[in-house]
Amino acid sequence: MSRECVFLVVGGGIAGVSCAESLAICQPSASILLLTESSIVKSVTNLVPIARYLHKFDVREQNVSEMGASVGTLVDQLEHIDSSGHWVRTKKGVVIRYRYLCLCTGGAPKLFSSAPDESRIIGIRDTDSVLELQRRLAKAKDVMILGNGGIASELAYELKNVYVHWVVKDSHISATFVDPGAAEFFQLARKEVKDKGSVPKTAIKRMRYDELLPKELDNRHGAALGPDWHRTYDLSGAAETSEDKSLPKIYYKSHIQEYHELEPGTGGGLSIMLGHEDGSSERLTCDFIVSATGVQPRHEYTSDAAIKFSEDGGISVDEMMRTNLPDVYAAGDVCTSAWSPAPHWFQMRLWTQARQMGSMAGRSMAAASEEETVYQDFCFELFGHVTQLFGYPVVLLGRFNGQDLGQDYEILVRCTPNKEYIKFVLQNGRLRGAILIGDTDLAETCENLILNGIDLEPFGDDILNPDIDIEDYFD
Ligand SMILES: Cc1cc2nc3c(=O)[nH]c(=O)nc-3n(C[C@H](O)[C@H](O)[C@H](O)COP(=O)(O)OP(=O)(O)OC[C@H]3O[C@@H](n4cnc5c(N)ncnc54)[C@H](O)[C@@H]3O)c2cc1C
C-alpha cells in the first residue's frame, strides 16, 4: 500500500497538529497528511492573549477523523525514513512519499532507573499512564514521588488517602519553575496558615544572587496529557489518612541510593534507601515510585542517514526547525533548539513551545516549497510561560530564575502571603526575567521592560512599590 503527499507531519500532539494547521493556512491547496499512532489528537483552543508574547489556552482532545478536510490523516506508526528517496514506511507497511517531512513525535517519561523489570517505577505522560497510576493507587498506602518539576509539583498535593513521600534534590519544592521564596509562598498557602482576619503584609526585598543560595529551606501511545489532568481522575489511595497526614512528607536534598523489591509474602512493595546531603540515610517502604524526572525525546524509527541529535537526546534543529536531513523538520518535545538563542529565550519542553515550534515548522516548510524566505517568529525572542501551580496563576518571563546569568544579577521580590509573589531578575539595572504569581497584572509591563532593556536603576526599589503603579512610569 502506498500514499503520497506534499507535507507529511508525524505525531498528533500539539506540535504536530499546530504544524499541520499552519500548513493548511499557508498552503490550503497542498496535500497534507498527519500520521499518528493514536486516534486521539491534541490541539490548542480558546487562545487568549495575556500580553504580546504570552497566551493562555486550553488543550483539546479530538478524534483524528475530526481534523477537517484540509488535513488527511493516517493512524499508524512511523517505522523508517528514507530521506534521500523522500519516503517513509509505517509499521503496517504503508509507504508514504512526501516532499517535506516534519517529525513531532514528542517524548516519554525519562525514568530515573532504566533497568528493564522495574514494574514498581512508573512515569506519567498520557491517559494510559494515569490509568495505570490510578490502578496502582487503589491498592497503595505509601507512594514515593521523585523529581521536583511540573509533574511532581502537580501530583504531590493531589493524591488522596495515601502517604506521599516527595523526594527532591533541591532545598525547595518546584525548582524547575520557581525560586526558594516562591516555593515558601506556595507552601504557606497550602498549609492555609493565613489569618483570615488580618490584612496581608507586603514585603519588598532586594538581594544579590549569592544571598539566594539555599540556606534552609505503559503505554506511551498517546500525546502528553492536557491541563488539569489530575482533576479529571480520582487519584485516591487505599490508606485511611487524616487531613494532616495527606500533606506530602518532603525529603529535601535527597536522592535514592538503593532500592529492591520486597518479598510478596511481606506484603510486596519497595524497600528504598534514601541518601541525604548531610551524609545520613534512611530506609522507607513504598508501594511504588512515580518517577517525575523529566522527558526523553521519542524517536523510535530508523533512517537511511544518521539524524543529528543534541546531548539531551532531542533532534537538533536550526531556527527554521530544519534537521540535518534534507527536507526533514522537527518540532516540539522531540527536538532540541540548536540555534543561537535570543538573549531572553531558552527551550523548555512545554505546550507553549510545542505550539510555537509546530507553527514555525509549518510556516518554514510552506515557504521552502514556494522557494520563499521566512524569518523566525518573534515568539522566540522572549521565553514566556503561563501556568497554574498550587492553584495560583503563574507567569514566567525571560530568565525568570537567572538561567545562564551566572552570579552577576540582583533580585527584587515583593510578596504578600496568600495573594501574590513577584520576582524581578535584574542585571546591570535591566530587567532580565520575572516570576509573577497571583493576579499581578504586570505581565505586559514586564515583557516591555525586558525587551526594551530600560535602565531601572533610577527607580530603585520603587519599581515594586505596591503604592506606585509602575505601568504609569513607562507610559
Ligand atoms: C502530566 C503532564 C502535564 C503537563 N502539563 C503541562 C502544563 O501544564 N503546561 C505546559 O506548558 N506543558 C505541560 N506539559 C508538557 C506538554 O504536555 C508537552 O510539552 C507537549 O504536549 C509536547 O507536545 P508534542 O506534540 O511535542 O508531544 P506529544 O504530546 O508527546 O505528542 C507526540 C505525538 O507523537 C505520536 N508519536 C510518537 N511516536 C510516533 C511514531 N513513531 N509514529 C507515529 N506517531 C508517533 C504520539 O502518539 C503523540 O501523538 C505536561 C506534560 C505532562 C506529561
Ligand SMILES: NC(=O)C1=CN([C@@H]2O[C@H](COP(=O)(O)OP(=O)(O)OC[C@H]3O[C@@H](n4cnc5c(N)ncnc54)[C@H](OP(=O)(O)O)[C@@H]3O)[C@@H](O)[C@H]2O)C=CC1
Ligand atoms: N504546569 C506546567 O507547566 C507543567 C509542565 N510539565 C512539563 O511536563 C514535562 C514532564 O514533567 P516532569 O517529569 O516533572 O519534568 P521536569 O523537567 O519539569 O522536572 C524533572 C525534575 O526531576 C529532577 N530529576 C531529574 N533526574 C532526576 C533523578 N535521577 N533523581 C532525582 N531527580 C531528578 C529534575 O532535576 P534537575 O532539573 O536538577 O535535573 C527536575 O527537578 C516537563 O517538560 C514539564 O515542564 C509537567 C507538568 C506541569
